[in-house]
Structures are given as structure tokens and as C-alpha cells.
Amino acid sequence: MKQxxxxxxxxxxxNGPALGLALADAGMRVAVVDAAPARARASDNFDGRAYALALASVRLLKGIGLWDQLAPTAQPITRVVARQGRGKDISDLGLFFDANEIEEGVLGQMLEDRFLYRALIEAMPQRLTHIPKTQVIGQQADTGGIDVMLSDGRKLRARLLVGADGRRSGVAERAGISRTGWSYDQTALVAALSVEIPHHGTAHQVFLPTGPLAVLPLRDNRASIVWSMTNPQARTIADLPDEAFLEVLAPHIRDIAGEITLAGPRFSYPLGLTLANAYVDERVALIGDAAHGVHPIAGQGLNLGLRDVAALAECLVDAARNGEDIGFATVLDRYQGWRRFDSTSLALGMDSVNTLFSNDNPILRTARGLGMGAVNAVPALRRRFMRQAAGLSTRPMPRLLAGQPL
Ligand SMILES: Cc1cc2nc3c(=O)[nH]c(=O)nc-3n(C[C@H](O)[C@H](O)[C@H](O)COP(=O)(O)OP(=O)(O)OC[C@H]3O[C@@H](n4cnc5c(N)ncnc54)[C@H](O)[C@@H]3O)c2cc1C
Incomplete structure (x- = not known):
């Protein structure tokens, strides 16, 4: 059977469902095929994963009609504080971003994975063809379209196949797209905490000599931590029972959070960089982690993916309106030209920040302190960083990220 x-x-x-919904709303016939069972992540239990979403990403969620249901679950980020830490001491100096300094009045929103994923999964069946628990196992492009082979024996026919299949993208591999990347020899420990000191919407980044520790605000006086460290340290700490884990963590964030308890299970993620050397091939385009898997140091992975979603959706919809074949190289090259430089420079920028900050070299430590102090002292520079973090300085800005209809 061929569809x-x-x-x-x-x-x-x-990223796959977000793109699917945007294109379906614009009148395209879309299928989203996923290897995982649809309900595997959409449970009511908090699993500790949460995303710091830039304002531009929030606009995209509004554009695909999901924000109204997500807003009551989101925690606005009103302040960002980045400082150096050592043992239990956190420097008084650093970068301090306050949402009052930009006209949007908020820097971003913290969203828990369970709410975001469920909203996407539940919206799909009404607007497009969702095929869960099925893998894409083959693809064959020709002049008129592309055949997509599924693990259940079905074959789908499309004008374009989009790889939103994560860091080990099979779509990219089958298209012969090579990758560049390396392991950071670091692991991120992720957990949700109940905190004693109210966070008032402040997101903290503490640069410890072993790696960055992010303490991100969640609703109901909880915080999500992303604690990156070397692999051997992470193995030791991850293996500790909960009580001992909290005893190791607590001194680092006592001034920020006060007494802490766990508010969900703990997770470990090995960290690495993986960049696709092309984002497009014959009737193929890559988005999200399939195109660029980055260090979580600035919480930008999903934000970058949603920028791909907005840019690709715009290229495809504009091409269709102009009567062009949406799988043509000219259309796909427009998308690649729009996104590849931005993602690569951001990925390498985060790589450098991680290298610069994840050590205890006294000279670098002083230089880092001076550098952060210098940026913090200049309001115009501070505002520029804030607008960048909020995703408001992408040029040209895709319509969905500017809050306009597709
Ligand atoms: C510790 C940590 C913290 C993070 N924090 C943040 C943050 O605060 N803010 C932020 O913006 N980002 C953050 N990120 C990054 C973010 O989690 C990712 O960028 C994002 O989840 C990638 O989504 P994706 O849809 O591109 O890929 P994935 O979520 O990897 O989805 C890929 C999907 O493809 C499916 N698949 C794979 N192979 C096939 C196949 N052959 N056929 C069909 N389906 C297939 C899989 O089942 C999966 O569902 C963080 C990441 C980490 C590790």
C-alpha cells in the first residue's frame, strides 16, 4: 500500500511534530512517523526534564496553536544570573540580566517536557497523519518525489522527507550526509528539586571548575538542574543514593536554593557535539538534533531546532504558494542558507564557553571574572546579550518567530 x-x-x-503542525495548518498533507510509542513520554508524572524556551520559541508555539494550553504550566524567566563558583562559594560578580531592561518584559519560559510533548502528541491526530511505534527504514529519491519505507512494510510517497530523527539521524546517514563532532567527555546530571528559597523566576548558571551547573526555575517552588561534569565524576555522583546525591549538590547551591529535596527521578545524559555537514540533500532536509546536537550549557538545543522549524516551514509554504515543487534543490538550498551558519556558530560558541569555563586555571578564572564584569557594566551590551538569549536577534527572522502567521 502506498500513501x-x-x-x-x-x-x-x-521538532518533528512542531514542523508537522505548522505545515498542516498551512494546508499541506503531512505524515509524522516515530519509532517510539506515542504515550511513552506523555505521562502525568514529572520526569525531571524541562526546557528553557526563548521568547521567539514561545511565539512559534503560539503560532501552531499550543501556547494557550501550555501557558498555565509554564514558569516565566524574569532574571538570568551567571557567576563563577568554587566549592560552596559563588562569586558576587558576574552577569545579571533583568527582563525589565527589555520591552518584552520576560526573557523566556521554562516548560516541562511532559506538558510540551503531550501537547504536541495530542494535537497531531486531529491535524495530520501520525504513525507511532514505526521506524523509517529506507528512502529512495527520484525526480518526482521520494519513497519512504517503514518498518511495518508500508511505503509512503512524498515530495520531501524531513529528518527530525535526532542525533543519530538515519535519514541523514542514508542520504550520505556526513557529520562532524566530538564527545565532551562530560555528562549532564538532570534532576528536579523542591527549593526552600523562592526563585522569583531567576535562572542561575554557576560555572564550577568541573563544568557548568544550571539551576532553572519551575512552577510551585521547584527548580530543574542541569549539572555537567567529567564522565568519571558523573558516574560516581550518579551512582550515589538520593540522600548522598543531595548532600554533594546542596553546598554548591545553598545560597541560591536553601534546603533542597528531590522532586522527581534523576537522569544522566552523555554530552557531545554533532553537526551534519549538510542540512539538505536530494528531496531531504534535516531539522533539530538531526542537524545539530549541541552542548546544553546555554539551554539552546531545542530553541535552535524550533528556529529550523520556523525557517523550513516558511521556505516550503512560500514555495508551494509560488507553484514551486517543495522538494526542489533551489527551495531546500534557501533553507540551508538561512539556518546552517546560525546553528554552527552557536554550537561552536557554546563549545568555546564550555572549554573556557570548565577548568580551575587561575589566570583564566580572573579573565573570566573580568570579562563578565565588563559586559555587565555596559547596559547596551547587556541588552544585546538578553535579546540574543531570547532569540530576538535572528536575522532575517522567520515569520513564526516574529509572531506573524505563516
Ligand atoms: C541535559 C539536557 C538539557 C537540555 N536542556 C535544554 C533547554 O533547557 N532548552 C533547550 O532549548 N534545549 C535543551 N536541550 C536540548 C533538547 O533536549 C534537544 O535539542 C531536543 O529535545 C531535540 O529534539 P528533536 O525533536 O530534534 O530530537 P529528539 O528529541 O532526539 O527526537 C528524535 C525522535 O526521532 C525518533 N526516531 C529516531 N529514529 C527514527 C526512525 N528511524 N524512524 C522514526 N523515528 C525515529 C525517536 O524515537 C525520537 O522520538 C537539552 C538537552 C540535554 C541533553
């Missing part, structure tokens, strides 16, 4: 679509998306994580 016809404008776009088939391999991957139903976060």
Missing part, C-alpha cells in the same frame, strides 16, 4: 503526502517527517520527538 501520498507533501511532506513525510521521520521523528516525533519535539
Amino acid at each position: 501520498d503526502f507533501d511532506v513525510v517527517i521521520a521523528g516525533g520527538g519535539l
Whole structure:
């Protein structure tokens, strides 16, 4: 049996469904195929994962009609504080961003994975063809379209196949797209905490000599931590029972959080950089982690993916309106030209920040302190950093990220 679509998306994580919904709303016939069972992550239990979403990403969620249901679950980020820490001491100097300094009045929103994923999963069946628990196992492009082979024996036909299938993208591999990357020899420990000191919407980044520790605000006086450290240290700490884990963590964030308890299970993520050397091939385009898997140091991974979603959706919809074949190289090259430089420079920028900060070299320590102090002292520079973090300085800005209809 063969089914016809404008776009088939391999991957139903976060970026795949977001693109699918945007394109379906614009009148395209879309299928999203995902290897995982649809309900595997959409449970009511908090699993500790949360995203710092830039304002531009929030606009995209509004644009695809999900924000009204997500807003009551989100925690606005009103302040960002980045400082150096050592043992239990956190420097008084650093970078201090306050949302009052930019006209939007908020820097971003913290969203828990369970709410975001569920909203995407629940919206799909009403607006597009969602095929869960099925893998894309093959693809064959020709002049008129692309055949997409599924693990259940079905074959789908589309004008374009989008790889939203994560860091080990099979779509990219089958298209012959090579990757550049390396392991950071670091692991991120992720957990949710109940905190004693109210966070008032402040997101903290503490640069410890072993790696960055992010303490991000969640609703109901909880915080999400992303604690990056070397692999051997992470193994030791991850293996500790909960009580002992909290005893190791607490001194680092006592001034920020006060007494802490766990508010969900703990997770470990090995950290590495992986960049696709091309974002497009014959009737193929890559988005999200399939195109660029980055260090979580600035919480930008999903934000970058949603920028791909907005840019690719705009290229495809504009091409369709102009009567162009959406799978043509000219259309796909427009998308690649728009996104590749931005993602690569941000990925390498985060890589450098991680290298610069994850050590205890006294000279670098002083230089880092001076550098942060210098940026903090100049309001115009501070505002520029804030607008960048909020995703408001992407040029040209895709319509969905500017809050306009597609
Ligand atoms: C510790 C940590 C903290 C983070 N914090 C933040 C943050 O604060 N803010 C932020 O913006 N980002 C953050 N990120 C990054 C963010 O989690 C990722 O960028 C994002 O989840 C990637 O989504 P995706 O949809 O591109 O890929 P994935 O979520 O990896 O989804 C890929 C999907 O493809 C499916 N798949 C794979 N192979 C196939 C196949 N053959 N056929 C069909 N389906 C297939 C999989 O089942 C999966 O559902 C963080 C990451 C880490 C590790």
C-alpha cells in the first residue's frame, strides 16, 4: 500500500511534530512517523526534564496553536544570573540580566517536557497523519518525489522527507550526509528539586571548575538542574543514593536554593557535539538534533531546532504558494542558507564557553571574572546579550518567530 503526502517527517520527538503542525495548518498533507510509542513520554508524572524556551520559541508555539494550553504550566524567566563558583562559594560578580531592561518584559519560559510533548502528541491526530511505534527504514529519491519505507512494510510517497530523527539521524546517514563532532567527555546530571528559597523566576548558571551547573526555575517552588561534569565524576555522583546525591549538590547551591529535596527521578545524559555537514540533500532536509546536537550549557538545543522549524516551514509554504515543487534543490538550498551558519556558530560558541569555563586555571578564572564584569557594566551590551538569549536577534527572522502567521 502506498500513501501520498507533501511532506513525510521521520521523528516525533519535539521538532518533528512542531514542523508537522505548522505545515498542516498551512494546508499541506503531512505524515509524522516515530519509532517510539506515542504515550511513552506523555505521562502525568514529572520526569525531571524541562526546557528553557526563548521568547521567539514561545511565539512559534503560539503560532501552531499550543501556547494557550501550555501557558498555565509554564514558569516565566524574569532574571538570568551567571557567576563563577568554587566549592560552596559563588562569586558576587558576574552577569545579571533583568527582563525589565527589555520591552518584552520576560526573557523566556521554562516548560516541562511532559506538558510540551503531550501537547504536541495530542494535537497531531486531529491535524495530520501520525504513525507511532514505526521506524523509517529506507528512502529512495527520484525526480518526482521520494519513497519512504517503514518498518511495518508500508511505503509512503512524498515530495520531501524531513529528518527530525535526532542525533543519530538515519535519514541523514542514508542520504550520505556526513557529520562532524566530538564527545565532551562530560555528562549532564538532570534532576528536579523542591527549593526552600523562592526563585522569583531567576535562572542561575554557576560555572564550577568541573563544568557548568544550571539551576532553572519551575512552577510551585521547584527548580530543574542541569549539572555537567567529567564522565568519571558523573558516574560516581550518579551512582550515589538520593540522600548522598543531595548532600554533594546542596553546598554548591545553598545560597541560591536553601534546603533542597528531590522532586522527581534523576537522569544522566552523555554530552557531545554533532553537526551534519549538510542540512539538505536530494528531496531531504534535516531539522533539530538531526542537524545539530549541541552542548546544553546555554539551554539552546531545542530553541535552535524550533528556529529550523520556523525557517523550513516558511521556505516550503512560500514555495508551494509560488507553484514551486517543495522538494526542489533551489527551495531546500534557501533553507540551508538561512539556518546552517546560525546553528554552527552557536554550537561552536557554546563549545568555546564550555572549554573556557570548565577548568580551575587561575589566570583564566580572573579573565573570566573580568570579562563578565565588563559586559555587565555596559547596559547596551547587556541588552544585546538578553535579546540574543531570547532569540530576538535572528536575522532575517522567520515569520513564526516574529509572531506573524505563516
Ligand atoms: C541535559 C539536557 C538539557 C537540555 N536542556 C535544554 C533547554 O533547557 N532548552 C533547550 O532549548 N534545549 C535543551 N536541550 C536540548 C533538547 O533536549 C534537544 O535539542 C531536543 O529535545 C531535540 O529534539 P528533536 O525533536 O530534534 O530530537 P529528539 O528529541 O532526539 O527526537 C528524535 C525522535 O526521532 C525518533 N526516531 C529516531 N529514529 C527514527 C526512525 N528511524 N524512524 C522514526 N523515528 C525515529 C525517536 O524515537 C525520537 O522520538 C537539552 C538537552 C540535554 C541533553
